[in-house]
Amino acid sequence: MPEIIYFIDDKLGGVSSLNYNLIKNAPQGITQTVILIDEKESVMSRSGIDYPVKKQMLFKYSAIENLYCILKRLRKKLPAHEAALILNYGTEMAMLDYFPVRQTTYQLVHDHYNVKLAEKYGHIVDVFICHNRHVESDLQKLFPLRKKDIFYLPHGVNIPEKYRKSEKVSAAPLKLLFLGRMSQSKGVYDLPIIAEMLRSKNIDVEWTCIGSGPELENFKKKWNSEDKVLFISPSTYEEVIDIAASHDVFVLPTKFEGSPVSLLETMSVGLVPVITSLPGGIEEIVNKEIGFSLPIDDNMSFANAIIDLHFDRTKLNRLSENCRNKIISEFNVIDTSKKYFNLFLDFKLYKKVKVLKRQKTGSRLDYPFIPNLLTRIIRSIAH
Numbered sequence: 001m002p003e004i005i006y007f008i009d010d011k012l013g014g015v016s017s018l019n020y021n022l023i024k025n026a027p028q029g030i031t032q033t034v035i036l037i038d039e040k041e042s043v044m045s046r047s048g049i050d051y052p053v054k055k056q057m058l059f060k061y062s063a064i065e066n067l068y069c070i071l072k073r074l075r076k077k078l079p080a081h082e083a084a085l086i087l088n089y090g091t092e093m094a095m096l097d098y099f100p101v102r103q104t105t106y107q108l109v110h111d112h113y114n115v116k117l118a119e120k121y122g123h124i125v126d127v128f129i130c131h132n133r134h135v136e137s138d139l140q141k142l143f144p145l146r147k148k149d150i151f152y153l154p155h156g157v158n159i160p161e162k163y164r165k166s167e168k169v170s171a172a173p174l175k176l177l178f179l180g181r182m183s184q185s186k187g188v189y190d191l192p193i194i195a196e197m198l199r200s201k202n203i204d205v206e207w208t209c210i211g212s213g214p215e216l217e218n219f220k221k222k223w224n225s226e227d228k229v230l231f232i233s234p235s236t237y238e239e240v241i242d243i244a245a246s247h248d249v250f251v252l253p254t255k256f257e258g259s260p261v262s263l264l265e266t267m268s269v270g271l272v273p274v275i276t277s278l279p280g281g282i283e284e285i286v287n288k289e290i291g292f293s294l295p296i297d298d299n300m301s302f303a304n305a306i307i308d309l310h311f312d313r314t315k316l317n318r319l320s321e322n323c324r325n326k327i328i329s330e331f332n333v334i335d336t337s338k339k340y341f342n343l344f345l346d347f348k349l350y351k352k353v354k355v356l357k358r359q360k361t362g363s364r365l366d367y368p369f370i371p372n373l374l375t376r377i378i379r380s381i382a383h
Helices: 014-024 067-075 090-098 112-124 133-142 190-200 216-221 237-244 261-268 281-285 299-311 313-330 333-344 372-382
Strands: 003-009 031-039 055-061 084-087 104-109 127-130 150-152 174-179 205-210 229-232 249-252 272-276 292-294
Touching (some): 003 014, 003 090, 014 031, 014 261, 014 333, 031 090, 084 090, 090 112, 112 133, 127 133, 133 150, 174 299, 190 205, 190 299, 205 237, 249 261, 249 299, 261 272, 261 281, 261 313, 272 299, 272 313, 299 313
Parallel strands (some): 003 031, 003 084, 031 055, 084 104, 104 127, 127 150, 174 249, 205 229, 249 272, 272 292
């Protein structure tokens, strides 16, 4: 029985959601395994996902360890037989640059961070999979002789039964949703500023912020006491979707994105996006018949877009229906996942002979000849 092995960092966010959606929609007759990587000192919120796989292994490590020893221990998690390896982050790619494996490697190139990983570790990757044309173009420039190894496969989301119902023109407050990691890169500190602009024009709205992260507590303090804002941390994907379906507009003043899964998830329940225009998935998905794609750091444009929707509920309802219909027709995970698994299951066809570079990673304490215990002791003292 063919096996697909996923390396996934235990982080809350779109990468975890994307992999979960893939795994959940796998065809019958394959074995799926998840190696969940968790750095003890990471301040990132854990995903809390229980992946529907035959085997889920938790790989825990500490940042004070010798990195070479971490990679060696991670290598031992892999079986001796052939399979497809799904790569998402740098830890597993660094490991594959040190230790040969029998598996075929597929890098999911989510955004420009992953493009940088591809540039460094492309020699250990058999197949590159990107979710938007901008990243595809970047990869083709990096690897002009490997275009046959680069695939453009948009990812998809589930189509929920519950979704926003288009209503008659109403003066009721717009319900605005932020869904994402509570971090500066997601533009969370812009939201209270946008709220203040709306309040100054007497635009009555209600905010809901879903997510967690390193900036959550500080983010809460930035809001005015007059703002109607609710912070929620649902425990399941289903809860997130149910909450989203009761809102009107998805607001994401993000600073850095590839193809945000949250955009597709909120559009699937009919939320109109008011989002930063960034190269990649956002520019490809959001047009004037879908929502508002706005300049980075332009909070006034975000406020004006929300005001537009507040006064024009007919437009809001039309865009809402367009959003859900676009996801149904182009991003239904039942359809998109088939192309992924067709590629994964051809792993024997794409396997290549690799020359490992064993590039230096880490610091002066990260070398194969330095005992892990010594590295841990020195770093413990230093911190």
